[in-house]
Amino acid sequence: MATRTDAPTRREQILKEAARLFAERGFHGVGVDEIGAAVGISGPGLYRHFAGKDAMLAELLVGISGQLLTGAKRRLAEVEADGGAKAEAVLDSLIEGHIDFALDDRPLITLHDRELDRLRDSDRKMVRQLQRQYVELWVGVVREVYPGLGEPAARSAVHSVFGLLNSTPHLGRGGSLPGRGATAELLHRMARGAFAAAGV
Amino acid sequence: MATRTDAPTRREQILKEAARLFAERGFHGVGVDEIGAAVGISGPGLYRHFAGKDAMLAELLVGISGQLLTGAKRRLAEVEADGGAKAEAVLDSLIEGHIDFALDDRPLITLHDRELDRLRDSDRKMVRQLQRQYVELWVGVVREVYPGLGEPAARSAVHSVFGLLNSTPHLGRGGSLPGRGATAELLHRMARGAFAAAGV
DNA sequence: CCTTCAGGTTAACGACCGCTAACCTCCCTG
DNA sequence: CAGGGAGGTTAGCGGTCGTTAACCTGAAGG
Numbered sequence: 001m002a003t004r005t006d007a008p009t010r011r012e013q014i015l016k017e018a019a020r021l022f023a024e025r026g027f028h029g030v031g032v033d034e035i036g037a038a039v040g041i042s043g044p045g046l047y048r049h050f051a052g053k054d055a056m057l058a059e060l061l062v063g064i065s066g067q068l069l070t071g072a073k074r075r076l077a078e079v080e081a082d083g084g085a086k087a088e089a090v091l092d093s094l095i096e097g098h099i100d101f102a103l104d105d106r107p108l109i110t111l112h113d114r115e116l117d118r119l120r121d122s123d124r125k126m127v128r129q130l131q132r133q134y135v136e137l138w139v140g141v142v143r144e145v146y147p148g149l150g151e152p153a154a155r156s157a158v159h160s161v162f163g164l165l166n167s168t169p170h171l172g173r174g175g176s177l178p179g180r181g182a183t184a185e186l187l188h189r190m191a192r193g194a195f196a197a198a199g200v
Numbered sequence: 201m202a203t204r205t206d207a208p209t210r211r212e213q214i215l216k217e218a219a220r221l222f223a224e225r226g227f228h229g230v231g232v233d234e235i236g237a238a239v240g241i242s243g244p245g246l247y248r249h250f251a252g253k254d255a256m257l258a259e260l261l262v263g264i265s266g267q268l269l270t271g272a273k274r275r276l277a278e279v280e281a282d283g284g285a286k287a288e289a290v291l292d293s294l295i296e297g298h299i300d301f302a303l304d305d306r307p308l309i310t311l312h313d314r315e316l317d318r319l320r321d322s323d324r325k326m327v328r329q330l331q332r333q334y335v336e337l338w339v340g341v342v343r344e345v346y347p348g349l350g351e352p353a354a355r356s357a358v359h360s361v362f363g364l365l366n367s368t369p370h371l372g373r374g375g376s377l378p379g380r381g382a383t384a385e386l387l388h389r390m391a392r393g394a395f396a397a398a399g400v
Numbered sequence: 401c402c403t404t405c406a407g408g409t410t411a412a413c414g415a416c417c418g419c420t421a422a423c424c425t426c427c428c429t430g
Numbered sequence: 431c432a433g434g435g436a437g438g439t440t441a442g443c444g445g446t447c448g449t450t451a452a453c454c455t456g457a458a459g460g
Contacts, residue, residue, distance in 0.1 A: 245407070
């Protein structure tokens with residue numbers, strides 16, 4: 001993984017702040033002036049970087065979905081290349097990846113299942129397709145680990161575990177929670193426990 | 201439980217439709233004219249029943265939080281009166297109650313953790329207090345069942361299980377899911393499995 | 401039968417919001 | 431050193447939205 005060290009571009013600054021604001025107050029609850037102010041420029045200046053407010057949301061949501069899917073595919077390939085295609089190991093890797101994302105990009109996780117309907121039709125279709133592929137990838141792995149699970153039940157289980165993992169924004173943002181590592185480990189155990197209980 | 205058989209009042213109609221619309225498109229994404237149209241009257245007619253759009257959201261959120269807390273307290277008392285104070289039975293009852301709510305009032309479950317910040321300060325404080333009491337009630341019961349869990353971990357676990365149970369809106373609204381009973385049972389098993397995995 | 405009032409209606413106001421227009425100012429480059 | 435584009439600025443337009451005002455109507459009550 002090529003870790004970024006260079007300064008973020010203005011576009012990236014804007015996207016980051018927009019994500020935070022959208023997550024806090026909802027897409028319709030944030031004005032372009034506020035987004036501009038958050039990066040030190042004023043409202044209409046944003047239009048030098050984005051076609052409009054909708055375009056920012058679209059880029060955020062497509063980006064998230066794509067990143068999740070790409071990461072999952074990479075993890076699947078990595079583990080399978082790494083000796084035996086142990087389904088359990090793949091599932092653990094998927095869970096770990098999703099937790100990393102949920103812990104590091106809470107605003108995005110929040111947006112991802114909240115503002116989808118504010119997108120233009122074509123963008124929404126694209127995001128939905130990426131999300132569906134991501135879910136189906138999980139469903140396949142889960143059914144490999146728990147062959148007793150039917151496909152509908154597996155899909156429900158996957159959605160529910162996403163709900164569990166995506167609860168990070170509700171986990172006291174302050175210093176009250178037991179540190180990132182412990183939280184990640186707790187979430188991982190709970191996800192595995194939930195799947196195990198689902199798998200008869 | 202006194203089951204309602206009389207027709208819903210206009211106020212109740214309005215609240216129900218408003219909840220659905222707010223859940224679908226977000227508080228700021230819905231106009232008063234749409235809410236009015238959904239119950240067959242036109243925009244400003246709503247002001248005969250509510251002080252304003254904010255008041256509808258406030259009544260919805262306070263109502264949800266209060267209902268959840270009241271139901272949980274009742275279940276706690278019921279099980280404890282019913283012979284031995286078996287903590288496992290209380291936890292099962294809490295889970296069952298939450299699932300019933302999440303399955304029967306999906307729009308409310310959605311609103312409940314999404315539009316809280318759109319409330320006036322006083323209303324938000326009240327909702328937060330009710331929510332906190334609900335969480336703490338769960339935390340107490342969970343720690344009784346799993347004494348190995350520290351308080352912060354138990355609280356995190358409870359929030360995560362809420363995320364799991366509240367995933368019902370994502371569980372294909374169409375006929376693709378395996379029926380209400382099976383879904384409720386699956387969610388229940390997964391919640392118990394998640395807690396068990398959390399409890400060392 | 402007259403009054404009253406709950407529960408509607410339409411018109412319109414003021415505020416806000418997304419976006420465009422017009423303009424300015426560096427900095428890079430031929 | 432001219433000039434041109436990238437990236438800002440402010441002013442303002444058009445539309446939408448929450449809310450109020452003024453008016454209407456049908457049914458209940460004395």
